[in-house]
Amino acid sequence: MAVRIANPSVKILALETSTDFCSVCLLVGEDIHSTGENAGQRHSELLLPMVDELLRGVDLKVSDLDAIAFGAGPGSFTGLRIACGVAQGLAYSVDGRCIPVGSLEALAQASGASRVVACTDARLGQVYRAAFERDGAGWREVMPPSLCYPDDPAELPEGNWLGCGSGFDRYPQIVDGPYRGKLEQVRRGMLPHAREIALLGAQYLAAGRSVPSAEAAPIYVRNKVALTIKEQG
Numbered sequence: 001m002a003v004r005i006a007n008p009s010v011k012i013l014a015l016e017t018s019t020d021f022c023s024v025c026l027l028v029g030e031d032i033h034s035t036g037e038n039a040g041q042r043h044s045e046l047l048l049p050m051v052d053e054l055l056r057g058v059d060l061k062v063s064d065l066d067a068i069a070f071g072a073g074p075g076s077f078t079g080l081r082i083a084c085g086v087a088q089g090l091a092y093s094v095d096g097r098c099i100p101v102g103s104l105e106a107l108a109q110a111s112g113a114s115r116v117v118a119c120t121d122a123r124l125g126q127v128y129r130a131a132f133e134r135d136g137a138g139w140r141e142v143m144p145p146s147l148c149y150p151d152d153p154a155e156l157p158e159g160n161w162l163g164c165g166s167g168f169d170r171y172p173q174i175v176d177g178p179y180r181g182k183l184e185q186v187r188r189g190m191l192p193h194a195r196e197i198a199l200l201g202a203q204y205l206a207a208g209r210s211v212p213s214a215e216a217a218p219i220y221v222r223n224k225v226a227l228t229i230k231e232q233g
Helices: 043-057 079-094 103-111 166-170 172-174 195-207
Strands: 011-016 019-027 032-040 066-074 097-102 115-123 126-135 138-148 161-164 183-187
Touching: 011 043, 011 079, 011 195, 019 043, 019 195, 032 043, 032 195, 043 079, 043 097, 066 079, 066 103, 066 195, 097 103, 097 195, 103 115, 103 126, 103 138, 103 195, 115 138, 115 166, 126 166, 161 172, 166 172
Parallel strands: 011 066, 066 097, 115 161, 161 183
Antiparallel strands: 011 019, 019 032, 115 126, 126 138
């Protein structure tokens, strides 16, 4: 489902590095220019050249933009810090306007459905998950972003839900576990992308939901990044 652009002259640069996939999108009015690739651990190496490529392609400078949006997570600690840090740095050229956008909400937006369970692989045997329901032009959180184990119960209202994200790819058994009888469809192979970060970012900007650069922060829902030796055993 497309997002209606309230301001046809808006110019937003969006970054998404919450997973191994690194993507950048430039939204100019209703024109979308994007690029991305599987970066592994090379986000910091690839991100700024991608930004430069898109800006040069439409003959714009960072100072021509209205705001910088970024995928705020949850996701990879390193990836989230890179996107947030780069967004903060670039935002100094646009009066410090940053737009943090939830990466799971971006997955919901990409799905095209109206009721979505977004679930991504959090590694360490866990997943990040959230549920969203279409509310007019935007989304309402039914289940806020959280970190859990694949088999943890999921409290969802009755109805037809679509599941998407790498969590369903990594743990296909959860469809018949906590989501038994709740999912009408599962769409596999989906990852958060800067394209939806840009589209939702335009909506956020129109609603006054940008923040000063210094206040921009990722969405962290995990306080550890590795298993202890005991846990590994």
